[in-house]
Amino acid sequence: MTFLLTLLVLAAGVLLTQKGIPWLFRMALGICGIHIRTSPVTKKRLRRFRSIRRGYISFVIVTSCFTTSMFLEVLVNDRPVMIRYGDQTAYPAVRDLFNTWIFFKDGPFSTFDRSGDFGIPGDGPLDYKSFGKIVADPLGEFGPIAEGRRNDAKSLEQEISDTQQEIDELIADGEEPEDWLIEDLQAARIDLQKLRGQIAELGAIEQMFASGEASIIWPLYRHGPYKNRLDLPGTAPHGPSLTIPGITPRYSSAILLGKNEQLLGGRPTYQVGAVDGQPLEKGMKLFVIEGDTDEGISDVLGILLVRDIHPDGLQGTAEVLSQGEGKIFPEKAQLVSRFLETWEAPLGTSDSGIDVVPLLLYGFRVSVGFALMVLGAGYIVGILAGAIMGYYGGWTDILLQRFIEIWGSVPFLFLIMIIANIVDPSFWMLVILLVVLRSWMAITYQIRGEFYREKARDYVQAAIGSGVSDFKVMIRHILPNSMVPVISRAPFSFVSYISALVSLDFLGFGLPPTDPSWGRLLNQGFQFILIYPHLVLLPVMALAITLFLVVLIGEAVREAFDPKVFSRLR
């Protein structure tokens, strides 16, 4: 079902990117009164680009993935898209989406939902996960509590009737009942009243949930890129649970035998035993789970680390790496050596326990967005500088040339590292640094050459002669005719900017530590290189595939826009 939905979303993304956005763009321009006339040459080039299949398909894939990734908050998030309880409705993930795109985090929408408004007593923020659990199984969640309360009420009723009987007997005997007896009776009556009220309230809430008045819609993938998967600090990373040969750690289970007296490094230790004759291993990490592996795991109580093993390998001592707050390890609790497929972290977690799937996806968005920003801003500055140099020539040209020559020799990675070592750069600061220090120079010379050549042409001279302003000549006449080298270069520049971001993040000089990024994931993989290969292999795959597709686009664009005629010898 989720798989089908994912396909549907991707299809929608493709449709939106290939048809919707161009249409919207044209509409917007049309409203502004601008009509783009595609020249026959450009049409021919575009046709040629489409005819190069691998390049065109890569183009469709990359652009569609990026447009889809703009909606990641409602697709991959640990907050639901919508929750409803009676006439209360909230859209937490949609709020996240707005925050990202309109207010760049911490916007006015970053409020929490009060749990009291959604049927769970209390004023704190609503725990969406437990809300979801209740929606899925209201009777199962409320049943035990209501049952308990009902039993309490029964015993109270019993007590009241007993006391009443005693008082009645005393009165019948003509004696005055003692004061405390009457007080007790009154207190018990008040308690009963309260309890009945609570039961009624609980019943009402249960009724609300059971009758479908409450509902929750989750995103396609229920974990976000910011939150620890388990509230068990200091135990991550965890290996993937999806069976990928070579990456997924071996699965084995064990059983908790009992608590030991001795402490290890100030931490309690437990005796663990092997199950089904699978021998234990030293250094094995074991999750203490609640529930049964066959029937579904309801919670992870803590994590043990096997320290010593009996010679027969069937018993061992394990120290507690982490124990959930207020959680007690029950006798004979099941232990498993990794996340299970039924209780998924398909691609494992990072070293701060964050699910790798959202990290990779959000990382894709950040990387591609970053490269696009740098490319765009660099092009604007570069084209402007190149145009001025080529159009005006003379001293402007010479001075700017010298400036570029000098500026281009500044070791920019070195300088960015020095700056980033002192001020933690934000996304925008990194973009600006990269544009100012490097990216604008990449195309300036080419644009300058093009402008130089085009300016000598008759049509430009005619335009100048008929009194068109310099700016208009540059933008309307020359620029459209000198975009070819720029366009055919763009994908390759794009690749280098993504690489630059990954390198900076890897070294720890890049994006702020809370932002999801491939480079930081690689760095974590580097730290755990012998134990958790998934932290290297997965981001490398994501990086290589993305950049490979972009290079394919680049090849196709070059073929289409700037074809070379080669002799084939024979």
Place this chain on the structure above:
Amino acid sequence: MSGMWTYFTRRLLLVPVTFFVITFIVYAVLRITPGGPIEQLENQMRAAAAGEAGGGGGGIGGMDGESSGLDEKARDELKAYYNLDQPIPLAYLQWLGVYPKKTRSPVSLDYRRGDPDFWQQSQQLWNEFREAENRLQQSLIDGELLLSGDTILIEVTAADRIRFREETIEADRLLSDGVSRRSQLNRLLSRLDWSLSGSRFMRPITDQESGGAGITAVCKRQLLVQEDSYRSLQQHLSPLSIEANRNGSYYHVKNALSGILQGDFGRSFTYNKDALTVIISKFPISIYFGLIGYLATWLVCIPLGISKATHHRGTFDTATSVLVFLGYATPGFVACLLLLVLLGGGSYWNLVPLGGFRSADWNQWWQQGQYLRCVIDQIEHTLVPMFGYLVGSFASMTVLMKNSLLDNFGADYVRTAFAKGLTERRVIYVHALRNSLIPITAGIGHFLGLLFAGSFLIEKVCNIPGMGLLGYDSIISRDYPIILAILVIGVLIRLTGNIFSDLIWALIDPRIRFK
């Protein structure tokens, strides 16, 4: 031909300008940004104090017992030592070596033995000064006064502060607000004619306050005596341009040009060695990997480029194109990381060591004559970084080779060669190939650069103690002399390398004309 030479002369003339601009930018960035060596030192001391490591960061005189790190005097001394007390442009000129810088070097005992009479006399003067100072100290203690520079101060203790109540309330408030308000506090204090040392307030004493002539008069007289004897000691030493500090050590003082133009790159803070020496000690590793990476790239890319060109649009070409694209899409250090995961003995195969230039026991093996073992060990350590360097330039080199060969296949002279009946093999390998190698050969101009620079990233991943890792570490620890020395050498090599490769190109290809 003469046009070409003017072109190159002009470019050579531009090198110094570029060099000065770049070094000035980086120098200024380093100086402007907070967190310099002194802050680093203070952080270390604070960390040591917090951990009660005891004696951490020792060896620097004038340490204050407080947790705030250094006292102002020690800080000033350090600032002077690191040349941070000068304004940026001046400090830059001094660093360059075009403006004189005061340098001090200790006077050796041998030097002193050369002229015993002179040194006996100066020792006597020193003793006089010391005595005067002791006397002064004694009377200061008696009078509960303090000395700072050449003024006598009264310490405003907690009890006194009640006397200066209105003035001190604001000072106390500013002090308790912490370091961020330090400048405001200083401004207030200077307005009140007070100064602050550590957490003590002080102000110059007036006769009125000290109760007339009494103890202050004595102190002032002794202060004059002390200053006099110190001055006579300095005067005695000045003909030899030697100075004595107040602790009794003698220094040769030179106010001379001493900067990178004179070959003085300064001392590294972390290694406590001359920065240039540290860098030169990394040359062997850089040269090793530079050469190996270069050779590997050539050996792979040229043959591959040739066969791709001869089989243009064939199956082989398409198949290897995928490889080329993948190579272009993977940064070198990522390839290294991938190899280390796969071959480093973690979850998969154990074929290569996890990093390092050599095994730790390499030198021992060499001395024991286990040469084969040494060679195998070296090769094992080389494979992964070499692959990284190869991936870094593999794609662009191969495509360059292929395209330049294809260009030549279309040229008239190739058609002519075919027309006169030469074999295909001869046309390709003798006629076309020689001309196609020109753009690649021109890269030789950057040879020097390759020898110097190791990649930050590959060296970090493979843990090779080369130039890149040195640069990375020095940025992390803010080791200015090394950062700047690496910058200077790197920039010079790259600038000349650019010109050099153009020159080579012009020399081997007569069709190229530079104007």
